[in-house]
Amino acid sequence: MRALSRPRPSATAVFAVAMGVLVTGCTQAVPGRPDAARPPVTVSAAPAPSPQAPVPLSPDGVATAATGAIQDVWRGAFPAAFGRPWNDIRTFAPVRTGHPATSRPPCVERVADLVGQAFYCPTADAVVWDADTLLPDLHRRFGSAGVMVALAHEVGHAVQSRLGIDAAQAGDPGRYPAVLLETMADCYAGVVFAKLAERPVAGLAVDPKARDAALLALVGFRDPLGVLPGNDSAHGNAFDRVSAFQDGFRDGAARCSGMTVDNRSFTQRRFGSAADQARGGDLPLPVLLEALQQDADQWFGALSPGWRVPPIGGASCPAHVPVTQGPVRFCAADGVLSIDQGALDTLHREVGDYAGATLLASRYGIALLAALGAETEGPAAGAAAVCLAGAYTGALVEPDGGFTLSPGDLDEAVQVLLTHDWAARDSAGGVDTTESGFDRVSRFRDGLLGGPHGCLPNR
Template sequence: MKHTGGRGTRRALLAIGVAVTTLTASCANEVEGELRSEGDIAGLPITHFESGLKASAPQPQLNVENLTQSEEDRLAVASIADVSEFWQEQFPNHFNAEFQPVSKLMSYDPNTDNFEVCGATVEEVAMNAFYCPSEDLVAWDRGILLPLLRERFGPMAVVTVLGHEFGHAVQYRLGEQSGIDEQTPTIVKEQQADCFTGAYFRWIAEGHSEYFEVSTSEGLNQVLASLFFIRDAPGHSAAADGAHGTAFDRTYAFQLGFENDATKCAAIDLADIESRITERPFSPNDTNEGDLSINADTLGLLQMSLDDSFSEAGVPSPQIVAEGGSCPNGAATPPVSYCQDTNTVTVDMTALAELGQPIDREAELTGQEGGGLGDFAAFAEVVSRYVQGIQVGLGIPVDNANAGLRTACLVGAWTAAIDQEGALLRPSPGDLDEAIAELLLPRSLIAADINGHPAVNGFARIGALRQGYFNGSGACSSEYP
């Protein structure tokens, strides 16, 4: 985030409906953050099982150059066979043409191989998987990229990456139907490919795949985490050649395909993307690449920003206090808790500051632990508890199935509302990605109810944040009543 130095603008935010329901104050100590399992995921039931290659999966009959018996190649070839079956079925249904198989498949290991792939050495395409239009080729790095993805995020991360690359092959087969040509900006191609991947995963989740099964809880979380991992760095421009989008942009496109179908993906164009893209360069006053320290001064700015944003709610503003993050007479959800009896948001400053440390991208890319989740992840946890207090003041239940998602939605609405000239605090490039990193944690507080119970699924949590960001606080009550 950035402190603009301004005095703030009075832009009332809250427009959520008031439920005539009496709240019962919590009286427990620190909770374990059990997941709430009510609801569905884009119309599908919430499921829990180990996602990956089915024991009954057939042996793919594909010609792959430089293939090995490694687990990565086994997953990759099954992914290619599976996504090919998806497009052989879906392409005629949606685009009135037969799907032509990709001409060439290749596996490579930058650690040991020494040859060229699509005009580049394998060393130059390390940590990559790609579609090469000139050769109608899909290739993947089995030596560095796929092992890292599988170890960090599970087998469905490999399926995600190769499903995405097949999305590019689909674009070239669609031609004018996808609006893609040599002049099309990279970001359009990438958003379409992410969307096509979402449509493919919907097909898997519905049980149509011979090769894979994916749960709508932990399995989809693996997918979204891998999209988060392969994101552009904060400050990158969406107009740059090679831009793939922020994690927020990439998960948006994936969810669009999952919730709709491939025709929606092919309709993505530059005008659509420019109306919603969050990837942008840093502005001159984005000091420290948009990372503020988490301390008493910045929490004071956050207090003023929130009070300003929710000024027309007509209820007493919760006060942010550095009192350890626990509630003596209520549920504790450290590092931040909303204490209903005192109408305070109590913070463990040390733990919150640790969470707010910048993401260590180098450690992330090498599979190591390090850094925090960024300043916005920390601020958003505080905002989530603050809006709990606003909802309590309005008589809106904050301990039911929708409370966590409504809260994440309000965090998104606040983020969009302060993204304006003159705002005391403004989001910086990459801030929404920091929120997504927090939302994908098992114990996410941004999408948790007053007792710290988060919504069960990262897909639903990110969708709620997105709903508020794009559609405002009014959507939070209509979507999560």
């Protein structure tokens, strides 16, 4: 976050956002390691299978199953979406980058150039990946879903090639910048997950937990902070990449192919100052709390004129207020937001300042529901809280000289929404256990794109 001396005016305008992805084409591959400056929250290791459970596939086994399943998806989805037959990909090439005797893979000069990489090469019609480093790391951290989303993204580039995007880009590079191509490929990966959720394949997890793991893998492949969408190597920040995956999952392949520079915008931004860059875009927690309280007082207050927006108070609420709301609680009796300083410090340190800001905005959302006389308990209240947190964030997207987002803030919101359900908890600490991180991010996006009034009941 950036907190400047002049408070920003109360605003409800939002900014249309979009998505980018894991890897580019043959001439440019993306490292298979997350940004070292801000590692994403990782998924807990799965428990060991019981003796009766199927033996999990190895990374190579997952890759074999995934490439077969992904190609099978497109044999049906491509004709259905585009009215033409699918031509099978010529080559799937796992490369043993740790073996000196490995022959040169397609489209690169040396085996060493592929370490930690995966790519699609249109001239060879080949999907190529590092089988010794990249896939085992993805499998260890995200399970089969991590391997599958990487390969589905690369096959997404093959979909583009079959639609003639390569030729169109060569003739008019400005029409298809790198970040748009990556966005489309992320979107096509979402299509694959949706189709496999309808018809699962043994060894490839596509349940909601696995889908969240796939999104966390995308978070790990986001661009470094400060990279702009116009950069030739841009793939997208975590928020934009996850958004594209969700669009493909929900809306299908036609949504992906219809993306253009005119209808798809991106939320990546440069640092606003040298000081902001030196902090990695994070304000110290006390400064964040003070600035956010002042800003939220204006924004949330405008939604219920005459209402006293709750200040951020101490560490405790009355005994009857459930601490299960999370690190931030709305204490209706005292009219304050109570914080767990230790938990927020940890979240701030491990994820970034806007992770905590997202939780604070969700509790302001619960307080607003109470001020409007709406129900503050139950799944609808939790859903409204997440949506309002997104709507508040949407008002911070465009810099206006006041309190605004820094590079990485939206990514931090995505991470906390994927890994914790705190933002979706109601005033009693209850939460809809059927919802996944995917659902919370989707609801947050709805608020960011649509503004606050779509979040509120009977509005």
